[in-house]
Amino acid sequence: MSARRTSTGGLIDRSRTVRFTFDGKTYTGCAGDTLASALLANGITLVGRSFKYHRPRGVYTAGVDEPNALVTVFKDGVREPNIPATQIELYEGLEAESQNRFPSLDYDISALNQLAGPLFGAGFYYKTFMGPVVGPIKGTRFWMVCEHFIRRAAGLGRAGYDKDPVRYERMNAFCDVLVLGAGPAGLMAAEAAAKGGRRVILAEQEPRAGGAANWSGETIDGKPAAGWAKTMAERLAAMDNVRLLTRTTVWGYYDGNNLAALERVGDHLAARPPGAPRHRHWSIRAEKVVLATGAFERPIVFPGNDRPGVMLAGAAERYANQFGVVPGEKVAVFTNNDSAYRAAAALKKAGGAVIAIIDVRPEISAAARGLAEEAGVVPLLGHAVVGTAGKRLTKIMVQRFDAATGRLSGDVRPVEADCLAVSGGWSPAIHLASQAGRNPAWDGRLNAFLPPEPTQEWTGAGAFTGAMTTAEALSTGRDAGLAAASKKASRAKLPEVAAPALEVNPAPVFEIKADGKAFVDLQNDVTADDVRLAHREGFVSVEHLKRYTTLGMATDQGKTSNVPGLAIMADARGLPIPDVGTTRFRPPFSPVSIGSLAAEKHQHFKPDRLTPIHDWHVERGARMMEVGLWHRPMIYGDPGETVEQAYIREAAAVRASVGIVDVSTLGKIAVKGPDAAEFLDRVYTNMFSTLAVGKARYGLMLREDGIAFDDGTTWRLGEHDFLMTTTTANAGNVMQHLEYFLDVVWPDLRVHLTSVTDQWAGAAVGGPNARKMLEACVTRSKVDNETLPFMGIVHGEIAGAPVMICRLSFSGELAYEVYCGAGHGTHVWEALMEAGEPFGITPYGMEALGTLRIEKGHVTGAEIDGRTTARDLYLDWMLSKKKPFIGSALMDREGLIDKNRIRLVGVVSLDGQPLGGGAHIVEKGSLEDLGESIGHITAFCYSPALSKYIGLALVKGGKARHGTRAFVSDALRKRFGPVEIVSHHFFDPEGSRMHG
Template sequence: MSARRATGGGLIDRSQPIRFTFDGKTYTGYAGDTLASALLANGVTLVGRSFKYHRPRGIFTAGIDEPNALVTVLKDGVREPNIPATGIEIYDGLTAESQNRFPSLEFDLAAVNQLAGPLFSAGFYYKTFMGPVIGPLKGTRFWMFCEHFIRRAAGLGRAGYEKDPVRYEKMNAFCDVLVVGAGPAGLMAATEAAKAGKRVILAEQDPRLGGSANWSGEEIGGKKATEWAEVKAAELTALDNVQILTRTTVWGYYDGNNLAAIERVTDHLPAAPIGVPRHRHWSIRAGTVVLATGALERPLVFPGNDRPGVMLAGAAERYAREFGVLPGEKIAVFTNNDSAYRAAAALKEAGAAIVAIIDVRPEISPAARALAEQAGIAPLTGHAVTDTVGKRLTKVMVQHFDAATGRLSGDPRPIEADCLVVSGGWSPAIHLASQAGGAPVWDGKLQAFLPPEPNQKWVGAGAFTGALTTAEALSTGRDAGLKATGKKASRVKLPEVAAPALDPFPAAVFEIKAKGKAFVDLQHDVTADDVRLAHREGFVSVEHLKRYTTLGMATDQGKTSNVPGLAIMADARGLPIEKVGTTRFRPPFSPISIGSLAAERHWRFKPDRLTPMHDWHVKRRARMMEAGLWHRPMIYGEPGETVEQAYAREAAAVRRSVGICDVSTLGKIAVKGPDAAGFLDHVYTNVFSTLPVGKARYGLMLREDGIAFDDGTTWRLGEHEFLMTTTTANAGKVMQHLEYYLDVVWPQLKVHVTSVTDQWAGAAVAGPNARKVLQACVTGTAVDNETLPHMGIVHGEIAGAPVMICRLSFSGELAYEVYCGAGHGRHVWEALMAAGEPFGITPYGLEALGALRIEKGHVTGAEIDGRTTARDLYLDWMLSKKKPFIGSALMDREGQIDWSRLRLVGVISLDGRPLGGGAHIVEKADGNGLGTSIGHVTASCYSPALQKYIGLALVRGGKARHGTRAFLSDPLRKRFGQVEIVSHHFFDPEGKRLHG
């Protein structure tokens, strides 16, 4: 190991060496190391290149606030970029690489950008690319010329294209008290809440509890802080009403005390155990939240403050105490507050040489002076660092400094150092409180923004509230825990803390104005001059400053740069910082994986909704899939069949003889009352008040803006009683739609609506022999053509169970929907199957149902997608001219009757290959299969009736394009080919089969 690893100390396990790779070179660390600490221990100080100027950058922090050391991790063939090395726990086989450099980290050609520094000042992209190109490309916008090159150069890490093989998971949780942060304050709050019998969730982003107590070197209650934290953690773990989530970052605070968190379940393991997700996304609803998120150290702004070897003082202390790593051998300290003196003493104790302590203040506290003596050096008070030297730090330049005026005097003198640790004070991590609502409050003593007054049920504790000492953290944590349980503050004696009485108030100095580039935001290469340029150009609002300069954007969210940037703007405006204000912090607090947001929902998140026939389907080899809120059969696969082969067989059986499909999941709403018929006339585009009792009618609903909302059939069961059916996925939305209009728009109507979806089981029997099946098992009514015409309704029995039968079809075949009470569902289904055996009845799933409907050109949610109108879908025959209805006032707006709108057509594959939903349709394709889109495929299948791959599509011009050819362009799936545009009625367009 390098000499940078201290000979002892730290919480790492030196008996467990771990090998890992960075930029192709193999290194060794220990269990408990982060990638950052292990690289430092191996003498690696250059870890990345900056965003704009490609300046060399080193490790700057030790935690989630790291702006420089963003790396790409390669695992299982997947590239994941932009991960802070400070948050990666090393494991055997870890492979990481640096980013934003070419051809190598040591020699980056793009570093030439530094020579064009003025061209890349704040807002350069707004000003540089607006004008026209001169010369051969005259008339072309400069942006159009440069865009290709800029997009190739932009960004930091490069994402991969490989499919992520790991699982992600979502969870819901409910608790009385959620404690965010498990430092001393959080542990005390969780303990008090748990003792009161409350259900407590304690979330901590680090692998172990204790927070800064793990590396503070303090004693709490006569024990080392790490031991005290371990005891508290063991006490909480033993309680049944406490759930501890380590490696869990709470990243968002939303209305109703709903907080979002991500748990990194297996990132620290070489491979995830079978069935265990990589990340688990938590949605936590809490009665009360205790925010004990601590504070983040700020840098000082001075020329050369971004050089590898410069890091925060608190980070250097943590590396020494927690990881047994010396960030340098000759270390200089630069500060405006007392906390850096504790870091100096810790580094000296770990074996480093402290070559200077430079303090901008003319006087320091006795406790700080005592720590300086421990570090073995007298502090240079009233001095400042004005520059740094070396590709990797070799020396710092120091000059006399007047903190009252901000002026430098005398000649700068060099001090040799390979590491400079800096501290500009501490900013409470108020991000979550800001997300919850309210404006942060400036504290002049701490020179920091404190959390706003709560407008949701949260209480603060520890450094989050500005209580920066461990003794204060314990006290505020206890009080917060009691307040969260509704109790008054206790006088129970707190454990004593052995720590020097350091002055927590920093000098109001954030910037040293000297010649050279002084960086405010290291992640985005924002300099102090950029902030002043924004001021000169009128971008003085903090929100405008953020967007014009990119200060505090992306993964950083202003963790280290926010207050220094605001201070420089305040100085430029001649205002105090509190008058300038601060930006609104937005979720996420730190980057989260897209996989966790799109994760499968854990079984505890919601109940499984199963139809009464579910077990029958499973026993018949049905492959189930989620549809809306339900589990439905996708196919009934025979051994060796593919999905396509199975649904083609099932659909062909329906066309040939007879099939049966479970339609219990369709939305079913009972509409009753004297005004029910008139209400339906308002809701539907067509007329329902004229519908005879015992008949059904197909209906279409629009939104108020004239866009199609849902379709389905409604059955008139009595003079004032209707049964409305909706699509499976839209059942809840339609119910809300109806209730809204009855409660708000037409409260005078005497109508009652009730969701009865779960009360009815349903089976669709379809095919040329469908009537014969019913005749074989239905009693109490005839089902011949006269008794049960198309859209007619009859009541009878099947195997002794009462049933209601409506003759309607979604497949285009002679078909019936048989409804019975949910308790009789399987009994009736099995009776129908038995009656259909002589005719070879075949159960069919959603895939076959989809193929049948595509062949007939029936629309579903894929076409009624929130953008289409009735005319787009050629359903304008359903728009009544005799009555107003929801959407009728706006459906004829110019934009909604324009000829160029996307309209429904059919497409046939001309190369014999499948069509993909979402694929673009282009008139002309270039050599790569790309072109100008004229529409897209909404649904596709293999048609057993046509023996071709077909699809429905929304295409500009609609019917006018029938008989023409176009191209399918699907670059994501690398599918290109020619198609023919035809009518969406592929099969039996006259509807002869429908009538048997």
């Protein structure tokens, strides 16, 4: 195949030469080229190797639907794989390489996979590698032997490991009308909505507005369509209520008309301006959405349809009209509809030689005949392409074809051609509409799926709706814009379009059944035989078909392959295509950079929550860490201290005198109403209706299936007034849990729930001198043992601020929780610090807090992990026998009371080395043979009270293993060492310190 650049025409700038490299060799293109068009202009048609068979592949499309020409781009010291060459705008110094080949693109050793084609059919992973191996490695599954080689051979590009140095941004935007697609329909919709006084955002994934108008060769209002589109875009951009976003792909449609988009800000630039981002992620919330996303041309499936030189007819037309590239010296066209005739005429006009038009239909329209005359050929009607030849296309084979029966007859006729432009019809790009709601609807006229009925506030326009002519697109665009405008805009006269009245309705021919490998999904190497194999093996559901064969997966998302694949399955089942159905399209519509998703956010779509005392912690040198949504101090490190040294010092200070920790993050829920006590009895495993006013009680919640859910204390502030505290990370889940049962299961209970987490600031003060410290600063109440016994509550003041104090302990020391209004948080904290100075008060962070609780054997979310029961955690003393509660009906199931379940124990390191959270516990083994797990470590620390590394663990048998020895087995950290299994109550098991 010998593509060439035309001397005139197109939207490129021939006066600006751009140099680039591909596979280490330097080439030149023109400003306005894509990498794909520049490669074609240089005669480069072999651009990659296929996913599974490593077959030679060339440029197939001209847009985001490209399945073959995926390349790796090197920029800013980073390699980025799997970028469609059709989407890469050419810039000076662009460096790209082909993928999935070794040692070179022309000579790829893995192409030998084609000889084993029958072994690599659909489902071969599942069927071939699951049996055990016999011989010297008996018992090892075949997959374990082959995995390394399979993974090296499969796949596409190779990701890099270097840190990405560029910046990414995120934006939130709000508009009245969001228009997706700036083709003629989208431009008309945006104009109509804007003139109606609406705030409009117009998003277009291409560098310039116009869509197919840029390469259609039509005229609109007497000027070339591309020029008309440019003028419209400039007019819209000048309007104060319109924002035009080019190079922006809307990739996800979510509830509430919330859409996600990626703007490629700097990919087309050789050097980004200082401070400019590479990509910008947009979260757009719109009152109304207009979907003018156009349509994708689809192929016809026939043997050899993946050979370099075979491409879609619309792509060939676009390369000729937009980029001034004729993709072959001898071009043949194969079609089942009229749109390919326009491509043939465009190629002829650009200087190409169209040597044949092969059409499966016995008759064509007058408009198509007129275009064939312009192309200089007489169409070969009632024929089909049944094969191709050459590493790069050199000839095609043609045979008589009956479109009504699908039968071939007569002799096979060879036709020399180095480019074959194929059109199997057009499928509306309904991906976003499918994400937004229901299943699409089949249209027998277009032989394609049309968008579903809206479930959100969107309307369609243009080819998206099945309106395949420019005149229809303009009309539907204007109407969609008017419908989206709250104020009526004038129904302006539509532009006049000069174009032949083509019949774009395809004949219902999706496959030519002839001998040879015929590909349905070029990106994933799925053949027509793979689809039929899935049918024979029972994978007839479209969702099963997709996963068994990988049809329409990866970046393709069925853009070209979906309808042909479903048609072949429908044929195999003897059903119409709509009865077979279609898969649901899922976001993203096209690949999205991870950098843009994470841009300027540590947690995507989640707020950063700061306690009222946050600034004090930061000013005192606290190292902060994220706990759930909250930022909490990890340590207050002294200069030169490691994290371990800091938390050991802090924890020892609490045991020796007094320490203070910020507990504002604990979930706090106000439970009020005449039936509040009854409600808590049903929610908790233990009794709360008997709790006296002014007292608190530790409580445990189960899920309905009997699994432990959350623990915390609940304080009775009045007869019908309770304050529940929950773990920090589980606060939201507990609130949802309570609201569900109150609203759905027990709506008759007179109870009101309010989350008051943010209304209270909290400090936990603990240590032998904690009471003395509080006595020095608390007024309007005593805090002696008689006035404030264990689990008692008092109200008082600290430095003039009202406070509520409960005596309870998480550290195992004499301890109190002090709560005040959030606005007084820092004021009360500083007063507590001042009162503690004579006692050497030490603020401590999460690491020391964890150390104290591990020493004491208290459980948190690491142990209440969604798999453990109250008995597993030795909290069965809290399971009331006097009342039912959530989970009581299922907590005694056989599997949940099995003595062999993993249960809570303590472990002590016997080699003086750290244990490692998540590490396995084994009875025997080594670093080379890690042994069989009997449990795992949930948390560990160095205990200053015991002067050794200790941990909590969940181990089979639990208490029965106390006093035995085992090993910690941690392959990730290369750790294997002896441990002793002991009680999880390491320190002061009698509780004498906290009751002192």
